[in-house]
Amino acid sequence: MRIKISKPFIAFAFLLVCGFLSGTVNGLFGTGGGIIAVFALSHVPFFQNCLSPKEVFATTLFSAFIMSLSSVFIYARNGGVDFSAALPYLPAALAGGCAGAFLLDKIKTGVLSKIFALLVLYAGATLMWR
């Protein structure tokens, strides 16, 4: 018997696999799952024309929030989260998160993205060869 696999089914399976990989990166590094999520939602033919780049980003952010909630519980259970050390950074996170979401529609992030990429490359090289 030949099973006919539909395009939505393949796209759905691809999303599940990418979501799992994204969660693995999130659990291992406490960040970074968004890269895979953005890649998946931007490159699956079934979805890529449905979502604008801003919708891809917002959707990715929400899925990363769910994964990070899970990671925080796992880290906390294993003693990997010092909540008192994290506390001083939370007001800045709330203010910065608010500012970033407001500015998303208002400023062009092209140059900023390139500066960010160079900073990340420098940090990556330093951590690799330190």
Added chain:
Amino acid sequence: MAVLDFIAAFFAAALAGMGVGGGGLLVIYLTLVRGAEQLAAQGINLCFFLALCVPSLAIHAYKRKIHLCLALIFGISGVFGTFLGAYLLSLATPVLLRKAFGALLLVSGTLALFKKKK
């Protein structure tokens, strides 16, 4: 140092909220500037990321930018992945973890540098 912490965290959160960079910027600051252990920095970063997501997601939801169904499919399958990630984390030495995070940054930095604007 508290002022510098606030400025660094504010810009990291603002950039993450704009979609320029992920929450990983704070890990970079904590490890390279503050000399924190990689694992401790990751724990702080997770709390930081959850906090920045709250106002950011509220605004994106208000603007109707979130595709809830896709986010839930992705997020819930990701929850299973976090268990594998945490297991791999328990096997990794601090040096290996730092180098692997460095490799992740090199990949994401390269992708961001050569990303074509749509």
